[in-house]
Amino acid sequence: MPVSEVSAWLYATPVSTHLRDADWIVPTVQSIHIVAIAILMGSSIVLNLRLAGLMARTDSAPVVRQRYLPWLWAALAVLLMTGLVLVIAEPDRVLGNWVFWTKMLLVVVAFITTVTIRVPMRDDFAAKAGAWRIIAKPLAVLSLIMWVLVIVCGRWIAYAL
Amino acid sequence: MNELFAYLRDTALAIWIREGDAFPWIETIHVIAIVTVAGTIAIVDLRLLGLAAHKPSVQRLMEELLPWTWAAFLIAATTGTLLFLTNAPAYAHNRAFQLKMVMMALAGVNMGLFNLRTRRTMHLWDEQVSPPPAAKIAGLLSLTLWAAIICFGRRIGFTLEHFNG
Numbered sequence: 001m002p003v004s005e006v007s008a009w010l011y012a013t014p015v016s017t018h019l020r021d022a023d024w025i026v027p028t029v030q031s032i033h034i035v036a037i038a039i040l041m042g043s044s045i046v047l048n049l050r051l052a053g054l055m056a057r058t059d060s061a062p063v064v065r066q067r068y069l070p071w072l073w074a075a076l077a078v079l080l081m082t083g084l085v086l087v088i089a090e091p092d093r094v095l096g097n098w099v100f101w102t103k104m105l106l107v108v109v110a111f112i113t114t115v116t117i118r119v120p121m122r123d124d125f126a127a128k129a130g131a132w133r134i135i136a137k138p139l140a141v142l143s144l145i146m147w148v149l150v151i152v153c154g155r156w157i158a159y160a161l
Numbered sequence: 162m163n164e165l166f167a168y169l170r171d172t173a174l175a176i177w178i179r180e181g182d183a184f185p186w187i188e189t190i191h192v193i194a195i196v197t198v199a200g201t202i203a204i205v206d207l208r209l210l211g212l213a214a215h216k217p218s219v220q221r222l223m224e225e226l227l228p229w230t231w232a233a234f235l236i237a238a239t240t241g242t243l244l245f246l247t248n249a250p251a252y253a254h255n256r257a258f259q260l261k262m263v264m265m266a267l268a269g270v271n272m273g274l275f276n277l278r279t280r281r282t283m284h285l286w287d288e289q290v291s292p293p294p295a296a297k298i299a300g301l302l303s304l305t306l307w308a309a310i311i312c313f314g315r316r317i318g319f320t321l322e323h324f325n326g
Contacts, residue, residue, distance in 0.1 A: 027319045031312040034196065038311065042200025045229065046215065055225060056215055064215045148193055155189040 003095050010091040019089035026089055029082050036078040043072035044147050051117055051140035065121040099160040103153035110146035166249035175246040187240045194237035199307040201230045209300030211291040220287050257316035268306040275299040
């Protein structure tokens with residue numbers, strides 16, 4: 001089934017119609033989505049800058065990991081759920097939109113980089129051991145840039161049609 | 162005031178942003194800056210509410226995070242001003258925009274009161290997990306106000322009338 005048919009079918013479902021008909025739902029869910037992005041960004045900034053050696057240098061890496069990673073995952077869970085609601089409400093806005101699919105791809109890459117930074121942050125020596133000595137900092141910078149690019153694509157969904 | 166808003170809308174800079182491709186890019190930078198402001202300040206706010214951050218000292222946590230918050234705020238304010246210029250009369254009369262500005266003013270007052278009063282006693286509770294009530298109230302207000310700023314900001318895009326008056 002082509003994307004346009006999936007989109008048209010989803011658009012016509014009662015749940016999609018209900019979400020659209022109440023004109024407060026989409027703006028409210030988008031607002032929650034952005035607040036969750038703020039929490040994800042705050043966590044990602046401290047985690048990645050700590051790994052890059054640009055923040056909290058005197059603080060223990062596993063402590064930083066233990067404090068901020070659960071917030072990042074919780075925010076990501078909220079983002080996926082609110083994002084799903086937005087897709088169901090306006091499938092015609094996203095499913096045929098290449099910026100949306102680029103965003104989804106970048107979310108996967110950002111997720112993988114975030115899962116990976118856990119390893120060099122597991123104890124205070126991991127980031128200095130073996131290949132991590134070389135990879136850890138670029139990985140931290142990459143991870144942060146990926147989340148920023150996700151935001152860029154998110155804003156540009158509205159302009160790509 | 163309306164004449165000033167109309168004048169701003171007709172400046173060469175406003176026309177250039179409005180009629181070129183700059184608007185979405187400025188808006189994108191604005192969003193990245195705002196989530197950075199809200200995200201970094203939330204860590205300090207939550208610490209004031211008694212949730213442990215990555216270091217016990219509130220003073221040192223503020224010294225570490227707030228420069229990032231301020232840098233992002235400067236970018237958010239600059240890009241926000243540029244976006245405002247492109248349709249100043251419409252933004253100025255938009256209820257969501259007005260409420261966003263009120264929330265920002267309140268966030269400023271909250272921060273001012275905290276710096277002038279609560280922060281003076283900070284040496285007494287700097288490393289306490291649970292700071293005194295005044296600090297908790299400041300943290301809770303800041304969290305709430307920044308969430309409201311984001312919500313009203315998002316609402317502007319749904320309610321802005323592109324009138325020419």
